[in-house]
Structure formats: structure tokens, C-alpha cells
Amino acid sequence: MKYILLMTGTKLGVDSYRAWSKSDIEAHFEFLRELNEELEESGEFVATEALAAPEQAKVVKAGEDGLPVTDGVFPEAKEFLLGYWIVDVDEPGRAYAIAAKLSAGPAPGGVPTSMPIEVRQIMTRRAEEQP
16 A cells, blocks of 8 residues: 655744754754665655745646646645655555654754654555556
8 A cells, every 4th residue: 555644844843944953954864864765675665755945835726718827835824745755555554653753753952853744545546447
């Protein structure tokens, strides 16, 4: 079963991360590299990507003529998608365990970030349902 693990954060959280020391940022990225290697070795890793900063996001909808109409991030937005992992695991509990490990990644002083990680199963069609 494939799951997507969505890392979200608030503007305040993103701004506080930007204030971390270089060594704290390096420690956090080393934790993430090690976790990715662990998932690759176990065969559970599918993909991961970090996303551009929230202030670079655009909301797009179709205009009356079908052409894209863009707008910036709305200031009232409470959370932003920061990145994701896709994992392929045997049961949901394993996806939850990986998400908990991501959430426990180190912040300054080595304390866990406790960042919320949303876990959602990727709904794929079965072979017999493919066109």
C-alpha cells in the first residue's frame, strides 16, 4: 500500500526554522538523509520532495476564457505544505510509524520538532480497472 506523508507548517513555524543555527539545520537534514536511506534499504521508499517557500506559492483557477488566473498565497492561510514522502508499506501502522519518526526530527537543542505529518493512502486503480 502506498501512502503519502505530508509535512505541513505554519508561517510562524517556517519563520522560526529560518532562524535556526547552521548546525541545527545541518543536524535536521542529516536526520532526514538517514531516514531516507533507511527507507531505501527497507524497500519502502518511493519518493520525497521539499517544496519552495510558501511565499512562492500561487493559487490557480480557470478564468471565464479557460486561461489561468493566479493569485498569491492568501494571508489568512493557516498551514502550508512544505514537502512530502511517498512510501510503499505492508500495512497502515508502518506508515504511521514513519510519520511519527519524521515528526520527531531534531529541532534546536535536539528536541523533537513535533511537526504534524498528515498520512493519506494513495488510491490507485487495480490492474483490472486500468483502461
